[in-house]
Amino acid sequence: MLFNSLTFAVFFAALLGLHNLPLPWRVKKINLLLASYLFYAAWSPPFVILLWISTAVDWKVAAWISASHDPGRRKLILALSLVANLGFLGYFKYGTFLMDNFALAARVVGIDYVPPKWDIVLPVGISFYTFQSIAYSLDVYLGRAQPTRHFLDFALFVTFFPHLVAGPIVRPTLLIPQFEQPRRASREQLIWGLALMTLGLFEKVVLADGFLAPVVDAVQKAPRNLDSLDAWAGAVAFSGQIFFDFAGYSTTAIGAALALGFALNDNFNFPYAAVGFSDFWRRWHISLSTWLRDYLYVPLGGNRHGELRTYINLMITMLLGGLWHGASWTFVAWGGLHGAYLAVERWLRRAPVADGASSSAGVSSRTSRLGMARVGGMAGTFLVVTITWVFFRAHTFADAAGMLRSMAGATAATHEVLYWNDVVAVGVIVGAMLATHWRLRATRLESVVAAAPTWTVVLAWTFMAFVLVAEQGAGDAFIYFKF
Amino acid sequence: MPSSISNSDTEWDLRAVPEKRWGRIGSLSFCLECALVVCWEIFWRHHYFVPGDYEDTPAVWQMQRERATGNATVLIGSSRMWEDVDLTAWQQTAGARPIQLAMAGRNPQPVLDELAADSSFHGVVVCEVTPYLFYVEPEAYTTDFIHRGHTQTLSQRAANRLGMLLESRLAFIDNETRLSTLWKRLEWPLRAGNFPVRDVPKGHEMRADRDTRMWARVEADPGYQALFRRLWLFYAGGPQPSLEEKPASAATAYPGIDAIVAQASARVATDIAKLRSRGGDVVFVRFPAAGPAYWSEARSFPRSLAWEPLLRKTGAAGVHFADFEQLQGFNLPEWSHMSAADAPRFTRALAPLVMRAVVLDHR
Numbered sequence: 113m114l115f116n117s118l119t120f121a122v123f124f125a126a127l128l129g130l131h132n133l134p135l136p137w138r139v140k141k142i143n144l145l146l147a148s149y150l151f152y153a154a155w156s157p158p159f160v161i162l163l164w165i166s167t168a169v170d171w172k173v174a175a176w177i178s179a180s181h182d183p184g185r186r187k188l189i190l191a192l193s194l195v196a197n198l199g200f201l202g203y204f205k206y207g208t209f210l211m212d213n214f215a216l217a218a219r220v221v222g223i224d225y226v227p228p229k230w231d232i233v234l235p236v237g238i239s240f241y242t243f244q245s246i247a248y249s250l251d252v253y254l255g256r257a258q259p260t261r262h263f264l265d266f267a268l269f270v271t272f273f274p275h276l277v278a279g280p281i282v283r284p285t286l287l288i289p290q291f292e293q294p295r296r297a298s299r300e301q302l303i304w305g306l307a308l309m310t311l312g313l314f315e316k317v318v319l320a321d322g323f324l325a326p327v328v329d330a331v332q333k334a335p336r337n338l339d340s341l342d343a344w345a346g347a348v349a350f351s352g353q354i355f356f357d358f359a360g361y362s363t364t365a366i367g368a369a370l371a372l373g374f375a376l377n378d379n380f381n382f383p384y385a386a387v388g389f390s391d392f393w394r395r396w397h398i399s400l401s402t403w404l405r406d407y408l409y410v411p412l413g414g415n416r417h418g419e420l421r422t423y424i425n426l427m428i429t430m431l432l433g434g435l436w437h438g439a440s441w442t443f444v445a446w447g448g449l450h451g452a453y454l455a456v457e458r459w460l461r462r463a464p465v466a467d468g469a470s471s472s473a474g475v476s477s478r479t480s481r482l483g484m485a486r487v488g489g490m491a492g493t494f495l496v497v498t499i500t501w502v503f504f505r506a507h508t509f510a511d512a513a514g515m516l517r518s519m520a521g522a523t524a525a526t527h528e529v530l531y532w533n534d535v536v537a538v539g540v541i542v543g544a545m546l547a548t549h550w551r552l553r554a555t556r557l558e559s560v561v562a563a564a565p566t567w568t569v570v571l572a573w574t575f576m577a578f579v580l581v582a583e584q585g586a587g588d589a590f591i592y593f594k595f
Numbered sequence: 596m597p598s599s600i601s602n603s604d605t606e607w608d609l610r611a612v613p614e615k616r617w618g619r620i621g622s623l624s625f626c627l628e629c630a631l632v633v634c635w636e637i638f639w640r641h642h643y644f645v646p647g648d649y650e651d652t653p654a655v656w657q658m659q660r661e662r663a664t665g666n667a668t669v670l671i672g673s674s675r676m677w678e679d680v681d682l683t684a685w686q687q688t689a690g691a692r693p694i695q696l697a698m699a700g701r702n703p704q705p706v707l708d709e710l711a712a713d714s715s716f717h718g719v720v721v722c723e724v725t726p727y728l729f730y731v732e733p734e735a736y737t738t739d740f741i742h743r744g745h746t747q748t749l750s751q752r753a754a755n756r757l758g759m760l761l762e763s764r765l766a767f768i769d770n771e772t773r774l775s776t777l778w779k780r781l782e783w784p785l786r787a788g789n790f791p792v793r794d795v796p797k798g799h800e801m802r803a804d805r806d807t808r809m810w811a812r813v814e815a816d817p818g819y820q821a822l823f824r825r826l827w828l829f830y831a832g833g834p835q836p837s838l839e840e841k842p843a844s845a846a847t848a849y850p851g852i853d854a855i856v857a858q859a860s861a862r863v864a865t866d867i868a869k870l871r872s873r874g875g876d877v878v879f880v881r882f883p884a885a886g887p888a889y890w891s892e893a894r895s896f897p898r899s900l901a902w903e904p905l906l907r908k909t910g911a912a913g914v915h916f917a918d919f920e921q922l923q924g925f926n927l928p929e930w931s932h933m934s935a936a937d938a939p940r941f942t943r944a945l946a947p948l949v950m951r952a953v954v955l956d957h958r
Contacts, residue, residue: 113750118757120750154750303617322775339788366610375610528788533779562613569620574627581632582767583774 113154115309115364116317116585123151124368128302131372137294141264144372148273152236159235162200167270169196170245174252174259186253193249197242204234209439237277239436243403245270248284250407257285265291272374274365278358280379280399290374297373307573308367314576315360317585319541324353327534332505336514339526343518345538346530350505351498352542355384358397384497384546385553387489389453392497404433426458427451437504442512446503453496490550636767643812644766648800651807654755656696657744659805663694664715666874671706672723674699675882678799678932682806684939688946695805697723698740700795702732704862705741707877711866717873719953723880724905726896727830730855759803771797792826798932808935814928823929827888840890843897852900860908867911878952879905879913880945883922888930912952919948 113120127147131140153160173193180186202210211227218225248266251257260266269288275281297305331338331346338346362379369376379399386392393401409429415422427448434447499516506512517523552560561569649655663669668691670676676697686692696706703722710716747755762768770776779793796819801807812819841847849855867877881902884892896902898915906913916922921944926934933941 114754117750117754118761119753122753122757154753155748157749298612300612300615300617303621304612306621318774322773323778326775326779370610370612528786530786531779531789531793532783532786533781536783537778558611558613562615566615566620569615570623570627573620573624574631577624577628578631578635579774581628582635582772584768584770584772 113151115361115368116313116321119154123147128371132296138264140294141268141291144273145264145268145271148268148271148276151273152271152276155236156233162235162238163241163271166197166200166242166245167267169193170249170270171263171266173249177249177252178259190249190253193246197246201238201242204232204238206435206439207232240279240281241270241276243281243400244275244284247281247403247407251284254411260284260288262291272369274369274372274374275376278361278365279397280362280365280377281403282376282399286377287374295373297371301373302371305367305369305371308370309364310367310573310576310580312360312362312364312367314580315356315363317360318576318579318583320353320356320360321585322583323537323541324349324356327530327538328353328505330529330534331515332511334529335527336511336518337523337526338515338518339528340518340521341535342528342530343515345535347498347502347515347519348542349538350501351384351494352538352545354501354504355380355545381556382549382553384494385490385549386493386497387486388493389450389457389496392493393450393454400433400436404429408432422458423455426455430454440507442503442506442509445509445512446500449500449503453500487550490546494546636765639767639769639772643810643815644769644772645800646766647763647802648766648769649759649762649803650768650770651699651801651805652755653740653742653744654747654751655759655803655805656698656740657747658755659694659696660741660744663696663710663718664713665718667691667716667718668693668721669710669716669718670695670697670721670723671703671710672697672721672880672882673701673703673725673728674799675725675884675932676721676723676880677805677807678809679882679938679941680945681808681939681942682804684942685946688943689950692804693721695807698737699799700728700732701737701740702728702734703737704729704859705734705737707863707866709741711869714873717870717875719875719949720870720877721880721949722877723882724902725882726892726901727849730852730859730896730901731849763803769797791829792822795826796822798823798929800935808938809928809932811935813932814934820929823931824887827929827931828891839887841894843894845897845900847894848897848900849895852896853904856901856904857908860905863905863911864909867909876953877909877911878949879909879911880949881913881915881917883916883925883927883933883941884931885927886930912955914945914948914952919944922948 113123127143130143130147135143149160149163152163170193173189176189177186180189215225215227248259248269252259260269265288266284268291269282269284272282272287327349328346331342331349334342359380366376366378377399379397381395381398383392383395386395409425412425412428413421414425430447430451431444432447434443434445434450437443437446499519502515502519503509503512506515514523518526564572668685668689670680670693674697677695677699680693680695682692682695697703698706707720707722710720758768780796785791798810798813799807800810813823814820845852863877870877879902883889898917902913902915905911914922922941925937925941928934
């Protein structure tokens, strides 16, 4: 079920009503669990079985690990969770990719191997709930947490519908305790949750789907030798589209959970205001980057084994992070490029800093130069991130190369596929997005709303809700559903 | 060691609600929103939009497709079949209400393939032939539309039903009133590679069972009508757009027309054979067009090189509007489709001809 569908509106209204009835807390949790299964089954009922298996395996694995004091046995039990979860992920998401690459490798050594047709549908959100489930077993294995005593709480943690299919990836230590005690949203939480849902859906339906996606699609479908204005407009539009699409989903999810009385973690923090790439990854898809840090980078050794190992660990983490997004070498390249940026940035930070700043005259001129440097840093980071998104969006390296050549103005005959209406819309929306990110980079949405006059909040909410209704929306799926 | 069942280390308490009078904000926003939506609805009702005019989506098409079983009469083709045939008038004339499966601007051949392959269907298929769309238009658009209809999730089916419920009550629920569409329709200078008319604007009104007629604005607004004429000249013109009636010949025909028609005919003949083996049949119909749209079509797809070989090679019956006086003289405001008032009259003239062709075919 999509958040931006009428089905969800009816589903959520009914659930909200049910959750606020004077029922025992256990019954309310069962309602939430059944509603979450219904939410997921609305796509494809058989895939609910995968959720059940993943839930059952990690519930037992964590209990067995906790009960065992034999390191070898604990490791073996953990392997069961990893094999089950990553096995599902590998089979459904990477099966075709692995077979194709195996055939390619076989051809290199002279064996003409034709892989069998692998016609498998990817279960929605499998990358998200498997990571969440694994986190539970790993937390118990690494001694970061003890297993919960209640299966219902654990099942609800894995399945809770706001985060189920596209995150935020929630830690067990954040969500499971919230299921322990009866919770009901206060009137303030309910209304603020609904306001957040409006904001998220406005970002998704109006900005991402209504105005930016058609531009991105037009450029993507066009011949490879595009006019450079079209290529840049398409690339910049995708930067905006993917942010509004995914941040819109996360904001809606956070709002939906809050309206029911639960708190989910932030997933975005004005990422295009980032100055540098480590800053970018502290602001973009925060729940994934922290998951990768805590469950991959740190266990690999992090920065504890010397410079070279740190760079290697960084690259492994980012390459696998790229692959998590999709079974294609273009995603790996996207992750690899971000890994390289992070490595270079780390290396540059270690270099001695010239003392020019301290010798310059006057504090105000120094502050002004610093401000300019920050704006330049942000613009530079956004530019490189946008260019790197080209690999993320392209189906093949040839497509990506064609797009990059067009952006560089290095193509001979060029096609103009966009209308001025498109170019202006992209300029206005992405310009406003960058200005907002920059203005709010050091604060939180909650603080901004708290400081704003009441009538501004009323007008802003009414405007977003009205534009959302007027745009109607075609129920397009979220980009991150396929990851 | 932190525990999963303890919330001492969690940050969920940090999901703070901004300090505001949220009750007042919520009520005010809700009231303002309702007022704006009412104004929006009134505005569009004054601009030709009406409730009960549905968006033609794969889901709506699929609902009709699922009814196409047994000995039903099924209408396929492109926008002329869709807009020019009035289902109620057909029902009054022929006795049973036909099922409308025509798709605007799409090649109907994949729909015929599908009906031929469906063993539960053994009725009559009335296939409208707009030459460019029937012979040349890529099939991928049709197959994609069909596929999306067939592969709906439970959630999409429910959303479609709910959407139709809203469309039955609200006029502003329409692709043409979406903000992004309104923005797209703003007339700005064109760039070198731009088409003169962007996408096909709204030209029809559709009921829940896909019974469709020309949209009132097309008939009433001369500027809007001119937009469509420009569009049809661009699309229907092919290589030989013609603003005046000129003779058609092999020299003016679409490049490779013989091979194109032969290929389409061979494929269609297979479908017809399958349908006939189950007691069904196919009748082709060439609908009226007027002015430059018709002249351009006639020059690019001359009757002797397109229509006649199709009937000859498939052995199917055909009704060409030019052969019947009762199928001529209708009002086609934008050259390609019939006015809403004339569609029932045209349908009452067409239905008996199609039924007679089927009877003759089966003798």
